[in-house]
Every structure is written in C-alpha cells, then in structure tokens.
Amino acid sequence: MRLDRSDVLIIGGGIAGIATALDLLEGNTSVLLLDRDEDGAFGGLARESFGGMFFVDSPEQRRQGIRDSSDLAWQDWCNFAEFGPDDDWPKAWARAYVERCTRDVHGFVRGYGVSFLPVVNWVERGEFRPGNSVPRFHVAWGTGKGLADALITALRGHRNAGRLTIRCNTRVERLLMQAGRIDGVEGVDENDGTPFEARAEQVVVAAGGINGDLDRVRRNWHRDWGQPPAVLLNGSHRFADGRLHDATTAVGGVVTHLDKMWNYAAGVHHPRPRKPAHGLSLVPPRSALWLNWQGRRIGPQPLVSGFDTRRLVTDICAQERPYSWQLMNMRIALK
Amino acid sequence: MGFLRDILLGNRWLVRDMLDHCQDFATAATLPELVDKMNALQGDTAVELDLVRDAVDRYDATIARGPSLMNDEQLRRIAALRQYRGDRIRLCKFQPINDAKALPLIAVREFIISRKSLGGIRTDLQSRVLDALGQPIEGLYAVGEGAGFGGGGVHGLRALEGTFLGGCIMSGRIAAASINGKTLSDKTSSDTTPSQQRSSHKA
Numbered sequence: 001m002r003l004d005r006s007d008v009l010i011i012g013g014g015i016a017g018i019a020t021a022l023d024l025l026e027g028n029t030s031v032l033l034l035d036r037d038e039d040g041a042f043g044g045l046a047r048e049s050f051g052g053m054f055f056v057d058s059p060e061q062r063r064q065g066i067r068d069s070s071d072l073a074w075q076d077w078c079n080f081a082e083f084g085p086d087d088d089w090p091k092a093w094a095r096a097y098v099e100r101c102t103r104d105v106h107g108f109v110r111g112y113g114v115s116f117l118p119v120v121n122w123v124e125r126g127e128f129r130p131g132n133s134v135p136r137f138h139v140a141w142g143t144g145k146g147l148a149d150a151l152i153t154a155l156r157g158h159r160n161a162g163r164l165t166i167r168c169n170t171r172v173e174r175l176l177m178q179a180g181r182i183d184g185v186e187g188v189d190e191n192d193g194t195p196f197e198a199r200a201e202q203v204v205v206a207a208g209g210i211n212g213d214l215d216r217v218r219r220n221w222h223r224d225w226g227q228p229p230a231v232l233l234n235g236s237h238r239f240a241d242g243r244l245h246d247a248t249t250a251v252g253g254v255v256t257h258l259d260k261m262w263n264y265a266a267g268v269h270h271p272r273p274r275k276p277a278h279g280l281s282l283v284p285p286r287s288a289l290w291l292n293w294q295g296r297r298i299g300p301q302p303l304v305s306g307f308d309t310r311r312l313v314t315d316i317c318a319q320e321r322p323y324s325w326q327l328m329n330m331r332i333a334l335k
Numbered sequence: 336m337g338f339l340r341d342i343l344l345g346n347r348w349l350v351r352d353m354l355d356h357c358q359d360f361a362t363a364a365t366l367p368e369l370v371d372k373m374n375a376l377q378g379d380t381a382v383e384l385d386l387v388r389d390a391v392d393r394y395d396a397t398i399a400r401g402p403s404l405m406n407d408e409q410l411r412r413i414a415a416l417r418q419y420r421g422d423r424i425r426l427c428k429f430q431p432i433n434d435a436k437a438l439p440l441i442a443v444r445e446f447i448i449s450r451k452s453l454g455g456i457r458t459d460l461q462s463r464v465l466d467a468l469g470q471p472i473e474g475l476y477a478v479g480e481g482a483g484f485g486g487g488g489v490h491g492l493r494a495l496e497g498t499f500l501g502g503c504i505m506s507g508r509i510a511a512a513s514i515n516g517k518t519l520s521d522k523t524s525s526d527t528t529p530s531q532q533r534s535s536h537k538a
Contacts, residue, residue, distance in 0.1 A: 008514055016479025016503035023511030045480075046500060054497030073495075081491025092460055093486035097498065097505060104508060104519055105501045119421045123496045135421060137497040147500065175475065182474035202474050202514050205464070206507065209452025209480040217449045233448040240452075244481060248456050253464040253472055257454025257488035262499075267448025271356035279448040280357075286413055287427040288443075289394055295370065295387035297394075302409040306416065310493045313447055321381070323446045325373065327391065331437035333350050335427045 002189070002196045006032035006165065009185060009200035011172045011244055013037070014044025014237075017206035018151045019108070025160040032198055034170040036190070036239045042168065043152055044208065045237040049144030052121065052137040053109075055102045060120050066134050073098040079130045090257075106138075112154045115141050127301075127308040170196070175203060175247045182251065205244045211261060212240030214277060220258040224314055229322040233267040233279025265303070265312035265324065284312075285335070288328035293321035359444040366391065366433065369440045376444060395431040402429070451499060453490045455483030462510035476510040479503040 008024055010017045013035035021031050035042060055061070056073040077094050081087075122135035140147045158164065172187040176197070184199035210216045211234075218228040245255050267279040283305065284290070290303035298319070303312050316324050354360050361376055363369035370384045397407045405411070410429060416422040430437065456464055456477035462485070463471035483489060484502030512519040 012479070012481070014479060014503065015500055016481070016507040019504040019507035020478055020511045023508050024514060027511065027515030027517075029511075029515060046503070049500065051500070052497040053501045054495055055501070077495060078491075080493040080495055082493070083491045087488065087491065089457055089459065089465070089486035090483070090488045090491060091486075093458075093484075093489040093506075094491075096460060097485070097489060097502065100519070101501050101505060105504045108504060108508065121421050122419055124494070131493075132495050135419070136495065144500065180473060182472060202476065204462075204507075204510055204514075205456065205475070205477040205481050206479050207481050209455060209483075211449045211452050214449060220454075229447050231446050233446050235448040235450045240480070245456060248464060248475070248477065251472060251475070252466040253475065253477070254457040254467055255455065255487065256457050257483060258452065260453035260483075260488060260490070260492055261449070262451040262453055262490070262494055264448045264450055266443075266445040268353070268357050268359040268443060268445060271352065271358075279446065281448050281450065282443065282445065284445075286409075286416065287430045289390055289409075289432060291387065291390060293381055295373075295382040295384070295390070297390040300408075302407075304409055304412045306422075307412075308493065309496070316447065323444060325382070326443045326445060327369075327387065327432060328441050328443075329430075329432060329434060329437040330350075330439055330441065331434070332427055332430055332432075333441050334347060335425060335430075 002194070004032055004165070004196070004198040006030045006198070006200050008032070008202045008204060009034065009198055010204045010206055011185065012044070012206035012208060013042050013166065014206060014208055015046040015148060015151065017204070018043070018155055020204055020206060021164060022151065022155055022158065025158045025164060028160060028163070030163040031165070032200065033164065033166045034172055034185070034198070035166065035168050036171050037168060039168045042166070043148035045240065046144045046148045051140035051143035051145070051147050052123070053105065053116075053140065054136045055106045055138050056098050056136065058102050058106055058120070058138060060116055060118060060138055061135070063118065064120060066120065068134050068136065070099045072133055073136070076131060076133050079126065080124070109140070109147065109150070112150045114147055114150045117141065123306055124309065125307050127311055129308070131308065172207070172244065173247065175251050177251050205248060207244035208237055208240035210240065210242035210245060210258060211236035212238050213242055216242050217261065220261070222259045222261070225317040229317065231323060232277065233269065234275060234277045235264065235267060235279045235281045238275045262309070263313050264309065265316050266305075266326065284326060285328055285332050287332045287335070288326040291325040291327055292319045293323060293325070295325065298324065354441070361442045362439040364439055366440065369442055373442050373444070391432045395433055398429050398431045405429070452480055453483055453494065454488045455481050457487030458482045458485060458506070460509070461513035462506050463513065476514070478506040478510045482506055
C-alpha cells in the first residue's frame, strides 16, 4: 500500500480546496491535494458555474454609484436565511462573510488577475421577503471557468509549487483518527483500484456537497416541497455524493441542514449527457409565460426569475405534476 | 453553463443547438401545433390547448392595451426590472408571445434540477470541524460546500446568490490561515484591497 506524508492534506480540488492550497503554499506549508476526478477536469463544479460573486461595497458597486454596507447586506441575508434559534455558527459565518468578502475574496481573486464585468447584476431581489436591496452579483470575466483557470494557473505556477502534490482519480473513504486527533485518510486509487493511505498533520475536507447524488437529495428533500419529483435532473458534480460527510460523521463531526438546498426550477436534459439525468439549468427568460404541466399559467402570483429562486421551486413542486413549461418565441429566446 | 450566459447575451448558435438537440424544446408556428408537439414530447395529452390559448391571449391582450393599462404582475415586474441597466439590456420590452414577427413559438419543458447543498459539516470561525459537544476535532477542517459554505449552513433557507464561489474561497482561506497560525486579516498581500483600489481609481 502506498503511503504519502505532507503537512496538510486537502480532500477535493474544487475552488475551496484550491483557495486553501494557495494560502497554505503562501505559508510554506506542504500540501497533498487529492481529487477524485480526472486531471483534465481539475477545478470542480466552479468550472461550470456562472461565475457570479456576492460582494459588499465593492469597487464595481462604487463606480456605479451603488451605496452598500455590511449592515445592509446582513439585514438582507437574515431576511432570506430565516435562521433558526440554534444557528449560532451559520449566523456567525454569515456575519463574517458580509463583513469580509470584499477584502478577503474580491481582493484575493483580483490579486490573481480575475476581474469583473463593470455592471453588477441584481439577482434575488426578494418577493414575499426582502432580498438583495442593491445589486451585488459580480460576474467574473470568463465566468466560473475563467475564475477556476486563473486560480489553477496560480496554484501550478506557485513559487512553492514544489511543496504541492496533486493526485487525481483518488477516492477518499475514511478519515483516520489516532489518540483523538485526525492524522490522515485512507481510500482507493481509482486508476488501478489499489488502496492507499496518506498521513498529515491537518486534514481539510473540501469535497463539495451532497447534491450530485440524487438518491441522497431525495432522502433529504425539504418538507416544503412535498414528495421529491419523479424526474429530477442533476446539475451538480458527479462526485459531490456526501461520502466525506459520512466519513466526518464517523469520526464525531456534526452535519446539519442537509434538507436545505439550492435547486433550480428550469432544468432541461443535457443534449450531450455525461452522467445519469445530466441537466442544464437555464436562466428562465422573464418575458416567457410560465405554465404548469397542463398549460395553465402558474399564479395568481406569476413565476418570474430574479426575485426568489426557492419560491419558483416551491411553487412548481406544489403542482400535481412537479415540472413546468415556459412558453415564448424566438425573439424572447434570443434576448 | 457558458451556454446560458450566451443565451442571455443573445447567442443565436446556442439557441439553435438547444432547439435541435435538447429533448425538452418544442417549436411551432401556431399554438395548436405547439401544443401537439408538447404532448408528443410528454407522451400523453396532459397539455390542454384551451388553457394555453387562454393564458397567451390574456397576456398578449394586456400588452396590447399599452403601458399605462398593463394590469399584470409579470409586466409590472418587467417594467421595474428595466429600470436597472444591468437588466434592461437582457430584457425584451413588453414582448407579446403570439407575434408574427417573433416566430417560431417555443415551449421548454423544465424540471427541478439539483445544484447545491446549503447544509453541511458544522465548523467554527476557523473552519475547524465541530463535534456534538461543540468542540473542534483536532486536525480536521471543512471548507466550501462540504461545510455548507461555512458553519454547516451559512445561507439558512435561501441564498442571496453569488455567495457560493465566494464562500468556498473565504472558508478555504480561513482554514489555511488557521493552519498557518495566523488570522486572515493579518494578510496584506494584495495590492487590490478595496480602499487602495478606490484611491487608485480616484487618481
């Protein structure tokens, strides 16, 4: 069995694992980064994302004359989140995010050459509850792929890149604990099916969510949405299957709020599927009529995107058949 | 999903690709023909022409009455959205559905699509994984979507959007800072902090 050693071991080469690795290398720490995907797919789900990033009081907002503050963003965040009484850590993180995102995220990605479209987009304005009071959605040039490419280039070309090992096609199964301390992982090299073990001082789980496993999504389906739909498409990462959630639970870690998910209402079958139920999420045109399975316009409050994404999902799931039709014409589609 | 961005920006080729190759798209010159195709796609007769025609006729008639009489919530929203320039460029001005100059008609069948987990592994503000007693497990961190973007569910029930990539980066950087033995705010590596950008922009 192969045995690796490093200061830090990161499980998952998505944008979170990559950002972690970059800062660790800055601190001269040695890093082993394990990813389950192929080398050519390194970067995770971010590569397929829109590349929008929420910032507060950013240079782009200021140039547009948009006045924003962390207090306003915090108020909006809490309106949307509907935090429960036990949500101390989520609340603390949310507060930290609105206060620090512009300095610690915007500043960070700008430092690696990422820039943003000059006009900030305005999404999730809120419908029955207030949402973003001002535009905050900053779209990176080159979308999520541009962002991922910039950070991956920085990682591979880092002055301390000699302290970094990236190993792909590697599935981590278990976290190893010794004397109450995590000190490594074990799993399988999927190239040849051989087991491996890796040891490190610290282990960082950066393996994504559970939404790539539709069975797990169904098991955790939110009660607001009734029964999970018979046809549910997969717009998540195929390896975001919750394996590391289980491994974390097995060593005593706590997993919470899995019934809360960010699903979209306008999924279509991918014309060139690369996984079962592979879907594409359309940005629903606002000038289209949104009809239910019978062709009846959903209402009385019509479905219009850009206000409350979750409400679109909730209303469609409340129909007798939980899918919908959008009716438009070529001019609307092209716009 | 670069294709979506391109649809927003009006990319004719990509709309064509979806029309030709995606099983959930139907096109036709008239509503009866479109409804037939929708039902063929579904393999039953669930879609009722009368309902579709009623929805389209009412909506188009409302538009025809002119902006001062547009008593429809969707049209009110479109009017409001067009006040912001980020939306105006991507939004038709009160476009009727059944419009000879805008054919063909297009129907898209849309399913719920799984995307992101808002919940996850509970972490403290150093991205350390917490146990049931609220104590950090030594040597173990969780970041990004696995940690519900921080704290096991930073968004609560709904996201303001754009917080996913940002949450991945921030929680990852916080873990690295903790492991490196400092706090993130010690770092002044970037010459692009907002205050500096502001002053350089003024100059």
